[in-house]
Amino acid sequence: MKKTQTRFLSRQEVSHVATLASLKLTANQIDHFQKQLSEILTFVSKIEKVNIPKSKRKKTKFSFGQITRDDTTLPSLSQNEVLANAPQKQNGFFKVKAIFDET
Numbered sequence: 001m002k003k004t005q006t007r008f009l010s011r012q013e014v015s016h017v018a019t020l021a022s023l024k025l026t027a028n029q030i031d032h033f034q035k036q037l038s039e040i041l042t043f044v045s046k047i048e049k050v051n052i053p054k055s056k057r058k059k060t061k062f063s064f065g066q067i068t069r070d071d072t073t074l075p076s077l078s079q080n081e082v083l084a085n086a087p088q089k090q091n092g093f094f095k096v097k098a099i100f101d102e103t
Contacts, residue, residue: 007045008038 014034018025025033079092088095 007041
């Protein structure tokens, strides 16, 4: 097996990943995660290089049979029943605070 070269992530790459994950990181946290994420990527690259021969599926002594249920329709609540305990409603819908900025 070839020796795996360690790949260190840049601070910008870690910041970019944090932004994609909607995380606000401090400078210390970026340094901390830079090292950890680099080590994880190095380990994954080692795993990718392992040669695993294809093998036949192993049989088990357990038989699970049909593990899903039939998709059947059941009666549902009326709109009035659903909205009965709503703190606020408007035109037959739940009224909630806006979650997106309108700007």
